[in-house]
Amino acid sequence: MKKETKIRLITSAVAIPLAILCFFNFWSTVALSAIAVGLAGYNYIQITLNGSRKFHRYFYIIAIPGLNVVFGFLVHNPAMIVLAYSFVMSLGFFLAIAFKDPNEIIERNIVYGTMGLWYLSFNLAFFILIYAQFDAVYSLSALGSAFVFDSAAYFVGSRWGKHKFIKRISAGKSIEGIIGGFVFLIIFFLIYDSVLYPFFGWRHFSWISIFVLSAVFSFFDTVGDITQSVFKRNRQLKNAGNILPGHGGFWDRIDGLLISVPMYYVTFVILNNFHILKA
Secondary structure, three states, X not given: OOHHHHHHHHHHHHHHHHHHHOOOOHHHHXXXXXXXXXXXXXXXXXXXXXXXXXXXXXXXXXXXXHHHHHHHHOOOOHXXXXXXXXXXXXXXXXXXXXXXXXXXXXXXXXXXXXXXXXXXXHHHOHHHHHHHHOOHHHHHHHHHHHHHHHHXXXXXXXXXXXXXXXXXXXXXXXXXXXXXXXHHHHXXXXXXXXXHHHHHOOOOOOHHHHHHHHHHHHHHHHHHHHHHHHHHHHOOOOOOOOOEOOOEOHHHHHOOHHHHHHHHHHHHHHHHHOOOOOO
């Protein structure tokens, strides 16, 4: 076994149980989301706003996880969420033009700062929304899906990956790996439901929802991974950070979730409205 693979497994063995413990109540889930967003936001801002004033970087490093917590408080009030987002975004705009910086620096602060508020704060808040609208079991399934898909895609791709998905952006992402991740996601949902059934007495996912959710997650998790790879490739970076041995930075760890979780939620709502989510 490769040294990097061993390190990834050890890191996962420590991090995953700690993350699962955070799903025992609503506010611990909010805290988990904010911590993940905050650490990923630090990676994101240090990369995208490199060369900007420290003041601007610190503003977004604080605002990104802070806004995520606010979304937790306002999860049942969409109008207030829009108001909070608009206020922080507008404050960021004002701070960007308040200093006599070159126009390209001002533009970078506005574009990447605003994107960070949406891409990180807003998108990962759907973990919280899934918890609030459905329950912890469904919210935890999103986290489990990310771990299973990413791990399966990595190992299958490393072993059998011959056809690169988008080589010019992410040389390590293969079509075989994506297919492997999709297959293992289906297996994950089946095992997940089987483990939960004795405790709840009912199954959370129907056969149709298992297939649909696995397909949706596989596609959009890959989109999230490729999206982050664009940022790194343009800056000649392998990882966004080094806080997680074998995994890179926190942004590297949750890049797929940032796109897949919102679509996961949308799929949940559609399946539930058509009464085909549960078995």
